[in-house]
Every structure is written in structure tokens, then in C-alpha cells.
Amino acid sequence: MSRTASTASSIDPISASVIQGGLQSIAVEMGYKLMRMSYSSIIRESEDFGAALTDAQGRQIAESMQSTPLQSGPIAGYVQNVLKVMAERGETIEPGDVIMHNDPYGGASHGPDFAFLSPVFRDGALQGFACTTAHHLDVGAQTPGSAGIVEAIDVYAEGLQFKAIKIREAGRDIPQVWRILRDNVRAPNLVVGDMEAQIAASEIGAARFGELIDQHGAGQVTAAVDALMDHSETMMRKAISALPDGVYKASTMLDGFLDDPERRHLTMAVTLTVKGDEIEVDLEGTSPQIDDRPVNMPFVGTTDIAIWLTLRSVLLDSAVHGIIPQNSGLTRPVTIKAPKGCLANPSFPAPVIARFTGGNQLADTVMKALSQCAPEMVSAGIGNLKVIAFSGLSGGEHWVHMEIFEGAYGGRFGMDGMDAVDTLYANTRNNPIEDIETHLPLRVTRYELNEDVAGAGEWRGGFGSIRAFEFLADGGASVEGEGHAFRPWGFAGGGEGGTASLTAIAPDGTERAMPSKLAYRAAKKGEVYVATGPAGGGYGDPCAREPERVLDDVLDDLISPASARALYGVVVEDGALDLAATEALRAGTRAKGGRA
Template sequence: MVSSEIQQPRAAAADAAGIDPITAAVIQGALRNIAIEMGYKLMRMSYSSIIRESEDFGAAVVDEHGRQLSESIQSTPLQSGPIPGYVQGVLKQFAERGETINPGDVIMHNDPYGGASHGPDVAFIVPCFHKDELVGFACTTAHHLDIGAHSPGSAGIVDAVDVYAEGLQFKSIKVYDRGQKVGPVWQILRDNLRAPDMVVGDMEAQVAASRIGAQRYLDLIDRYGLDKVRAASEELMAYSERMMRKAISELPDGTYPAHTFIDGFEHDDDPDVKNLKIAATITIKGDEMIVDLSGTAKQLETKAINMPYVGTVDVAVWLAIRSVLLDSAVVGEIPQNSGLTRPITITSPEGLMCNPIFPAPVIARFCPGNALSDTVMKSLSQAVPKQVSAGIGNLKVLAFSGYRNNTHWVHMEICEGAYGGRHGMDGMDAVDTLYANTRNNPIEDLESHLPLRILKYELREDVCGAGKWRGGMGTIREFQMLGAGGVSVEGEGHVFKPWGLEGGNDGHPAGLLMKQGNQTTSLPSKLPYKAAQEDAILVAVGPSGGGYGNPFERDPKKVLDDVLDELITAETAKHDYGVVIADGQIDMAATEKLRAAAH
């Protein structure tokens, strides 16, 4: 059995002895602000709502070895987190081809088997040269709404036969060579994308933002000197590593297995493509952690929900561990860099969904990867139950498309999930979860740019996972097509409920409906491109997170508040929480009697 492992590579350490902590902190702040500025500049220059409004992009500064030095705080972990893998993939491919990186180059990369997250998340990488020496890279990634795949849009491509069916592949391609624009590459892009003005416009915005980051990084080096910036970077990565090792060392040594299931393709006749297991076993020994993904379902040969090992799986694992063990609300700000991942090893046999073999399709890896992060959280719950949430309600990605005024239009909408309850806190309602923290699109923005109308956008009531701290609630959103077009969907959680923790109840699954004329059809969580007539309505029903703790221990006043806010009914209050409410008041005598009887 061939096994792979992910560990953060090390470079030869600079001599950090000459760097004082104040200077290192100032340089850290500057690196962080460079990434943040790149992110804001990208948002303001972008054409598509997925970048401008949803913030489905990443920005980071990495050193010449591909080690992350900083990332943009307003971007999603699934975009910024993979950037070291993108750069390391580019460096590897350039070395294999015997190509060189030169001042003025801009490199485009989206190879999911070469460090990229998946095909639609394209990176534009600008090398930084100081006195003819390569000293780092400024990088942006972003999700593009069409990448030339076999159906419109870049979401809902769930049945690709292989990665070649998922769209254009850019394996370390120079789009600027020594400062000169490589015109044929840009023409190929325009000729093979359904919405070239928007998509290429977004790509050009990425180039500009990356160049801004590169210039800011070189300005920082000019101010402090290359040796001092390198020494500060080494010390900052070492500091982040020490913090992670300290957090791991405080956990009880042991082995903590966990698993969850995802729908896969729940309506398919083939049993091998549905009810798929995600497994994670964490072993803690001293200040190191091993995450073994053996036991996860085998890769799917013609279904695109496999997860790239580098670019998705590693980010899903690292994000969950970092969020739980180094919660910024508890420990304060810690430099976000590659030092955080050094104490963590991820292993998996090849040929699993979490370590697929080329050319298995991977474009719809979003929801399975989030489920993997949730499974890692479940594993950690055995070691630190008061630091994790119960099971999350996963997300759903809808792609709408059509043709009007002789032009293709495409739009991608990320429908929120919900967090499970956690010790001392209810789960968050209607938010993206774990490694996906994009924002929702404002209805006004969507309706002013696209032939879509939002008929309903509200919390899904009376379905939260009951607990001492209840799970969060999802949403119900209704999208109406104002012209003929098509829809496709990638999602999860129609079959399996988010797990409850410490006696909390499981959450509730999601759903999807299509209304055309007088007919309403229930749809699976994954829908290949489906034609939609004018006035067709797609209804996305969001999941609710699992509950944490015994529901009969929930503060009756909190239960009453949920009833008065019409989040749950009085009947649910009585059945799930043992709280009797009459005429808008708690009947304490009846409540105490009911709860006592339950024991």
C-alpha cells in the first residue's frame, strides 16, 4: 500500500540571533498588511460578485521556498491556505521542465495535482527579486465563474469523467514573461471561457493585486534589509511553531478515531458512489500530531468529489486543528504562517477520496473537504470536548447560467450552512463553516446584475439540533430565473444529520427543490447541469448544526427567547427541552416536573 504524507518543508534557517522581538513584530505587521492590501485591491478591481462580494479569494506572501509568511485576513482559508502548495507546485514543475523564473514574470497555475485547490481557483504568482536574487512571491488566488468545462459555470460539475473534463488546466504557465504580456495565452483564455470579459477581467485584477504585493514586499526589504526580513520571517515561523507545539503538548497523549458519512450521489443506483465514509484518526504524542485518513472511502473514478491531497485535504485538516487549539479569541493573534503546520503530519494511502490518483476528477471537492474538516473536529472532541463545536451543517453551491444579448452570463451562489453548538455558546446561524468563510451576496447586487430574482431569504425555523447549547440554523432561499437558462449544484448533507455532542441532539439535513410550472421536484445534493425554463424556481433548504449537551439542561429563559423569536415552537420547547410555555411565559412548575420525569 503506497502512502503519502504532508509535512511542511523546511528551508535552511536564517540566523535569527540578531533579530529583536520588537523588530520582528513590526515586520510581521508589515507582512500581514501587505497581504491585506492585496486582498482589498483585488476586491475593488474585480468584476464578479464571487470575488467582490463573497470574498472567495486568497492573498499571501511566501518566501522563495514557498513557505507562507502572511495571508489576507479577509479571504477564505480555502483560498489563502493552499497558496504555499501552489508555489511549491510551480517550483517543482519549473525545475522538471528546466525553466527559469525571471524578474517581470507572472505565472498562472491551477493544477489540482500540482498543489492547486481545484481548477476554478486560479493563482497568479509574481516573483520578487532583490538585486537579482529571488526572495519570495506575492500571490493571489480566486474562484473564477467559468473555466471552460463541459457545462456552464464552475460549480455543479459533479460528473466529470476526469480532470480534463473539468476545464482548462494551467500548469505553471507564464502570462507575463520578463514583463512582456504573453498575448497568445490571454487569447486562448478569451476563446475558451464562456464569460471572457468578466473572467479575464478578474484575472487581470489578480495580476495587478499580486504586483502590488510584490512591490510592497520589496519595499519592506529595502527598508530593513534582506537579512533582517529573512531573520524575522524565520523567527516568526519558529514562534508560530512553538505555539502550536505547546497547544498539542497540553492534550492527553492517545489515539482518537472518528468518522462521518457524506451523501455522495444518494440517488445513484451504484452503491459505491453514495453513503461515503470520511475517516480521521488523530494520534497525539508529546508535541506532535499525526492525522491518519485511512478508512476513508475509495476515490470515485467518474464523480468529481475527490479531494486533492495538497490544496484541499491539508487545508481542511490544518484549519480544524488551528481553529480548535489556537483559537484567536482565547490565545490572541498568532502569525499565520507555515510554522503552524510543522508539528502536524497528515498521512493517507493513495487511491482514496482524500488522496486521489491522477486523473481522477476533483472539481467538486468543496463540500467533501468541509466534511473532512468536520470529521477532524469530531476526532479532536475526544481530547478537548470543551473546545470544539458539534457537527456542522454543510454548504451548498449553486451555479446559474444563461445566454442573453448574445453573451453568456454565469453566477455562483454559496448557500450558508450552520455551526453546531459548543460549550457555553449556541451554534452560529446561517454562516459558512470551517474552511469556507465566504460572505453572502447582497440581494440588491445580485438582482441588479443578473436575470435572477430572490423570492425568499429567511432562517429555517424549528429544526435546530437541540442541546444545552443548540445548533445553528440554516436558511431557506428561493431563486427565480427571469429567463431560460440552466442550474447545477454541488452540496452535501441531504442524508446524514450533523452530529450532536455531549448528549446534544443531531441537527437536521438540507434539501433542494425545483419548481417549474405546477410541478415541484425534490433534487439530490449534487445536480449536473439541468436546463431551467423562464420563471423556474430553485429552493435551497439549509441544514442545522448539531446540539451540544443535554437539551433538558438548557436555560429555560433561552428556550423562551427562541420561542418568542419564532425560532422554535412551544411544542418543540416542550418535547426537545422539557420547557413548558403558556401565554408567552414559562410554567416553571410544569417544566421542573417534566424535566424531573425525564431523569
């Protein structure tokens, strides 16, 4: 049990629940305020941001549910590192301060994700923090944008680093910090505008947090926080206890840098040990860090979040358990180990800006390990996503845009995989075409599902998308992604999903295949980038899928009649299901012990 149980026992469950509702409402309000005040589509539309409250020690107590786990999840790590760094410097936190932090090795995951922390004081005592995080579109790295900086040789090549820097002190802005920012990013009005939105949202959260303390009293709020963390911890321990004790291993292959023989085909390894009501996740066997390429994953902020998010989502599925308070209590029963110097626990100053490509695969590998002890709770392999940073100059000023290209989920027990969505720990929204074409010299010329490639299964994998972007003016692009070389895994007899691809089409029609990671490359007006998304793996024997559901997929042009016959043993002729021929084909398949 947690060490705070004695404090938590001093509050009744109803009062704790009322306070939890208040804390959660504050975090949600912060998130919506940030979305609506932001300048860039990556925050306003894609929702690549986080908003959360912590206590004075940096334990997370509530988060904005509409934000991405990869942004809200690391906030506790941000705060704890800020407290550590400021204590080492002999600096104090005072009312009215706002602290800026984006240290990749200090909780921030990677440099483009900036946090702004607003402290909450009552009666001279620090009570907690209201925090926002968001991905910023340029942070002064070696090439435009804040994605696809795939040739960075260390974190210094990835952009500006601010380690627990006060940007507002006692309510007064520190103009020198703002000048440094404006003078060192390519789109200062956009970036600073988003940062000001973050500060405003965090200060709104701090004010609301203070009002909640005034209403209930600091002691009651502290007791409620302790009780809620104990409750979340108890729920997680019960879920773990329901799993059979044992050691479960899985591994996944990553693209790495496909055009570089020394840096391609990397391994992500997971050993998951279940013992009683605790889980240990050991990443021994994961490939060593790449010292001069940015696919490494900071242990705090990326590796831990990928693991916690997967365990929480699988073991405490909200469709089964309802809403579980999202706080630091959930992580207490989980121990994470990773060898120092591996991809999942790199040593400074190894570059990390493209860390999501491996992190999402880490989450998928944890899912694969869980499939051995919780087969009806997992999905088959995901189709990972890619990010393209588009940029250019217009009238002497930079424009930058980061587009997240969807992946797809694998099938799961009783459900097909979701189509064309961001997956696992990223979980951002698809960007509307209208927003892109209204604000940028880009045109989306194609947007459709990538059909007939999903992993076959009783519950098939989801389909990725195909999207084409045309440059309406000279510009450039850089890319970070995964899933070009290795197919998403199928489960329990399901088929593997399809891989992704990227093609550049020059104005004269010449096509060039691109790897999943591409350093900045200039583009001429009229050039088109075509991103073909991957498909998720299938779950279960394809010949156990209801023939009527296969027919529906054929009629919807998701699979061809030939695929229906070859993969599912279902005969569709002239848009109609031939049940007799289907049964005969499936009977022959079963007799052969394989597919049709």
C-alpha cells in the same frame, strides 16, 4: 524545534514583530485591492479569494485575513509546485514575470481556482512571491459555470489547465495565453477581468514586499520570517502538548451521489494520534476514490488545508490566544497520512472539481475526533453547504453566477451555533440580494432562517437558511452540495441537526425534489429553485439549557412551543414561561433518564 532557529535567533523580537506587521499589512492590502477591482460577485462580495506572501522556497509567511482559508491556505502548495515544475522544464523566473497556475494536482485544489504569482527580486536574487488566488466563474468545462460539474469523468472535463505558465514575461504580456483563455471560456470579459484584478493585486503586493526589504534589509527580513515561523510552531506545539496523549477516532458519512446506488453513502475516517507536542492525522478507512465523479479531494490544497485549518482554529482559537502569525510554521508539528487512491488522496486524472463537499466534512470529522481530547474547544457537527451555478444566454452572450448557500455551525461550550453562515474551511460571505438582482436575470423570492430544526442542546446548533431563486429568463443550473442524507452530529448529549434539501418548482407549480449533487439542468423562465439549509448539532444536555433562553427562542419563532416541551422540557404557554411545570417536566425526564 525548527531547523531555522539559528537564523531566527539573530533578530530581536521587536524587530521581528515590526516586520511581521509590515508583511501582514501587505497581504491585507492585496486582498482589499483584489476585492475592489474584481468584476464577479464571487470575489467582490462572497470573498472567495486568497492573498498571501511566501519566501523564495514557497513557505507561506503572511496571508490576507479577510480571505477564505480554502484560497489562502493552499498558496504555499501552489508556489512549491510551480518551482518544481519550472525547474523540471529548465525554465527560470525573472523580474517582471507573472506566473499563472491552476493545476488541481499541483496545489490548486481544483481547476476554477487560479493563482497568479509575482516574484520579488532584490540584487538579482529571488526573495519571495506575492500571490493571489480566486475562484473563476467559468473555466471552459463541459457545462456552464465552475460548480456543479458533477458528471465530469476526469480533470480534463473540468476545464482548462495551466501548469506554471508565464502570462507576463519581464513585464510584457504574452498575448497568446490571453487568446487561449478568451476563446475557451463562456464569459471571457468577466473571467479575464477578474484575472487582471488578480495580477494587479499580486504586483502591488510584490512592490510592497520589495519596499519592505529595502527598508529593513534582506537579511533582517529573512531572520524575521524564520523567527515568526518558529514562534507559530512553538505556539502550536504548546497547544498540542496540552492535549492528553492518545489515539482518537471518528468517521462521517457523505451523501456522495444519492441517485446512484454505486456512488452514494461514502465514508470519511480520521484517526488522530497525539504524542507529546505532535499530531498525526491518518485517513485510513476513507472510501476509495470515485474514478469518474468529481468528489475526490487533492491531497495538497484540499485535504491538508481542511486538517490544518481545523487544528489551527480549535487549538489556537484567536479569542483565547490572540492573533497568531499565519505561516508555514503552524504545520510543522502535524503529519498527515492518506492512502493513495482514496477520496482524500486521489490518483490523477480522477476528477476533483466538487472537492469542497467532502473537504468540509473532513474538517468536521477532524473536529469530531478532537472532541474526545478537547471537548470544551470544539463545536458539534456542522450543517454543510451547497453551491449552485446559475447560467444562461442573453443577447448571444453567456452570463454565469455561482451562489454559495449557507450552512450552520454546531453548538459549542458556552455558545449556540452560528446561524446561516459558510462553515469551516470555506468561510465565504453571504451574497447580498441587491447585488444578485442588479446584475443577473434572477430574483430572490425568499430568504429566511430554516426554523425549528437545529440540534437541541444546552447550547443548540445554528439554523440554516431557506433561499429561493427565480429565473427571470430561460437558463440553467448545476449543483454540488452535501448534507441531504445524514444529520450533523450532536455532542455530549446534544441532539443531531437537521438535513438540507433542494426543490425545483416549475412555472406551473409542479415541485421536484433534487439530490445534493445535480448535473446541469435547463430551466425555463419562472422556474424557482428552493434551497433549504441544514442545521448544526447540539452541544450538551438540552434539559440543562436555561428555560429563559428556550423562551427567547420560542418568542423569536426559532422553535415552537411543542419543540420547547419535547426537546428541552420547557413549558411555554401563551408566550410565557411556566417555571413550575418546566421543573416538574424536567424532573420526570431526569427520572426516566431521557428527554421530555
